Amino acid sequence: MPSATQSPEVTMLLARARAGDDAALGAAYSALYDELKRAARQQLRRMQDAFQTTALVHEAYMKLAGGAQLAAVDRNHLLALSARAMRQVLVDDARARKAEKRGGGQEALTLGAALGNGETAAVEVLALDELLSSLHRLDERAAQIVELRYFGGYSETEIADMLGISDRTLRRDWRKARAFLLAEMQA
Template sequence: METPAPEAPVTQLLARARAGDAQAMSAAYAAVYEELKRTARLQLRRMRDDFQTTALVNEAYLKLGGAQLAANDRNHLLALSARAMRQVLVDDARMRKSDKRGNGQDALTLSAIDMDAGNRAAVDVLALDELLQSLHRADERAAQIVELRYFGGYEETEIAEMLGITDRTVRRDWRKARAFLLAEMGT
């Protein structure tokens, strides 16, 4: 795995972007671009979708508002990007679902509510989005952990660093979130 770029330069670039420097946001995004591509690649491999990695990263950037993005630091930028990737995939799933012809395609599914066990449940991306919205209402941090872990592909230690909490708290919230999601799915 590639070593992430130091946080300070990205944080400085984001501060310049918030101050009105139009090129700074592009430079900050470019600094984390390879990590975002890795995240997108993992997500798309899990989904077996025909979305291109670069297209997902670029669509997420556009979804974030590009130069108008007001991320505070590198971790915040990565978390916002993971959320934007989720939104892009949800929008794509909605578009596919609303397509009257269907083109004979199978439903877009995600596999990973039970990521720790070898058997991965297939979950429709729209259903997962609704479940995450319910979880967000019940426990915002747990929903953010699911989003970062599932859509961002981040490990527990990375999530703990991003959210400023301990690994143990991430594991506890992850277990709680999985239990909530499985209960909501009726499993």
């Protein structure tokens, strides 16, 4: 598994992208491409979605490249923004499928693997997005941990490194986020 340590090359490319070099973002994204594909593959495997791994990574890139001025300052920040972009792509796709006249029913995804300890809870992608938005209002870091873990597919150690927090703090925030999500899903 790739290390979540900083990459000076990616940081330099992101600085060039923020300065207006259009090709630099693509180069930074390319440098992280294999890691992004791994994250997308894990996410799609959990969802059992027909969305293709490469398509999800490319759509996330298009969201990042086509959006407002890129604010990523380093490798970890770009990975976090990419996880958020993947979430947005999947939510947009779920909304589009739900809006179809025929076959617009939403398949549930299981959070059992992400929630751990044998808990299983089925929730629609759109419902998960709403829950994460609610959690974000209450505890931004806890919501970011869920997003990185579930949509990014990163391990606890990788997330702790990315967020610059201890493993213990991460586990505490993860337990709090998981409890919130389970309580809201059962309400």
